[in-house]
Amino acid sequence: xxxxxxxxxxxxxxxxxxxxxxxxxxxxxxxxxxxxxxxxxxxxxxxxxxxxxxxxxxxxxxxxxxxxxxxxxxxxxxxxxxxxxxxxxxxxxxxxxxxxxxxxxxxxxxxxxxxxxxxxxxxxxxxx
Amino acid sequence: xxxxxxxxxxxxxxxxxxxxxxxxxxxxxxxxxxxxxxxxxxxxxxxxxxxxxxxxxxxxxxxxxxxxxxxxxxxxxxxxxxxxxxxxxxxxxxxxxxxxxxxxxxxxxxxxxxxxxxxxxxxxxxxx
DNA sequence: CTGAATCCCGGCGGATACTG
DNA sequence: CAGTATCCGCCGGGATTCAG
Numbered sequence: 001x002x003x004x005x006x007x008x009x010x011x012x013x014x015x016x017x018x019x020x021x022x023x024x025x026x027x028x029x030x031x032x033x034x035x036x037x038x039x040x041x042x043x044x045x046x047x048x049x050x051x052x053x054x055x056x057x058x059x060x061x062x063x064x065x066x067x068x069x070x071x072x073x074x075x076x077x078x079x080x081x082x083x084x085x086x087x088x089x090x091x092x093x094x095x096x097x098x099x100x101x102x103x104x105x106x107x108x109x110x111x112x113x114x115x116x117x118x119x120x121x122x123x124x125x126x127x128x
Numbered sequence: 129x130x131x132x133x134x135x136x137x138x139x140x141x142x143x144x145x146x147x148x149x150x151x152x153x154x155x156x157x158x159x160x161x162x163x164x165x166x167x168x169x170x171x172x173x174x175x176x177x178x179x180x181x182x183x184x185x186x187x188x189x190x191x192x193x194x195x196x197x198x199x200x201x202x203x204x205x206x207x208x209x210x211x212x213x214x215x216x217x218x219x220x221x222x223x224x225x226x227x228x229x230x231x232x233x234x235x236x237x238x239x240x241x242x243x244x245x246x247x248x249x250x251x252x253x254x255x256x
Numbered sequence: 257c258t259g260a261a262t263c264c265c266g267g268c269g270g271a272t273a274c275t276g
Numbered sequence: 277c278a279g280t281a282t283c284c285g286c287c288g289g290g291a292t293t294c295a296g
Contacts, residue, residue: 023246029177034243035249037175039164042269048150049157059278070270075279085252096277097276106252113244114160118151120241121163124234170289187258198290203259224257225296 038084041077043069045114048103051087052111056102086110147185166212169205171197173242176231179215180239184230 014060023031039045046066050057057065062074069077081087084106092098151159167173174194178185185193190202197205206229209215214235220226 025177025180028242028246030173031249032245033173035245036164036167039169043160045164046157049153049160052153054230063278067231070272071279072271072281073269076269091278094277095276097279099278106248109248109251113241113248114156116241116244117160117163118156120234120237121159123237191258198292199259200261200291201289204289219258222257223296225259227258 003115038081038086041080043073043077047074047077047081047101048086048107048110048114051101053101054103055109059099059101062101081107082100125127154197166214167210169208171201172209174215175202175205175209175229176235176238176242179229179231179235182231182236184228187227187229189231209235 039048043066046069047062050062050065059074059078063069063071064080066074078087078089082089084102088102088104088107090100090102092100167176171194174197175190178190178193187202187206190195190206191199206215206217207230210217213232216230216232216235218228218230220228
């Protein structure tokens with residue numbers, strides 16, 4: 001069925017046993033695709049990177065840090081990140097209003113993954 | 129060569145100190161975004177998963193394995209994967225024609241990265 | 257069998273203006 | 277300050293047809 005070389009289907013550890021089901025090639029692709037969808041937005045990665053390291057940023061901080069993004073998109077992407085559980089949103093009932101954004105634990109856990117992606121991409125040159 | 133950070137959150141905020149230095153927060157986001165673009169196509173992951181483990185597949189194999197994809201998209205995504213250096217394309221000058229697709233070494237190296245992404249996504253359950 | 261070419265459509269994302 | 281509301285262009289991607 002599966003010829004496991006360094007196959008993704010072989011998950012070394014850490015997957016829930018209650019399902020009793022490892023990822024097949026198809027569900028694996030689907031699962032990764034779902035994960036990628038969470039990151040698919042045009043600005044999500046830039047936002048995430050701004051938030052990495054437990055940094056808490058305000059809306060205007062993000063606007064300043066990512067000048068090319070419009071308010072609409074920034075708000076939209078933040079909402080989606082919040083809905084998807086990567087970002088935590090804290091509203092301070094003040095005048096003027098103030099909203100803080102921070103990564104959830106799960107969002108923080110994405111950090112080493114993106115780092116791995118970074119290292120993978122860096123190895124592009126050596127192609128035969 | 130690349131300094132292997134365990135944590136992207138430790139990246140410096142300013143510019144890199146020297147040339148061979150690793151990523152800043154900004155260039156890191158850009159680099160990851162570039163990497164994600166390579167995988168961004170609607171069907172690329174499914175194709176990649178079909179190819180993982182050094183499996184060589186023909187065009188018609190992939191069509192059968194991914195029934196939902198149209199010929200156009202399959203061809204398009206394969207071309208892009210080839211152009212981006214993830215997939216190797218071998219044309220056999222025969223009648224009827226036959227084309228084999230396989231991962232490049234670099235493409236294979238993506239496998240553990242997607243695996244990490246898979247494990248990250250699996251840990252979504254508990255959020256506080 | 258393996259594509260390229262063409263037509264078509266929904267939605268992402270940009271620009272701008274308005275609000276509490 | 278931190279967002280909504282609205283309009284709109286572009287392009288990713290589906291269906292179908294043609295070609296080597």
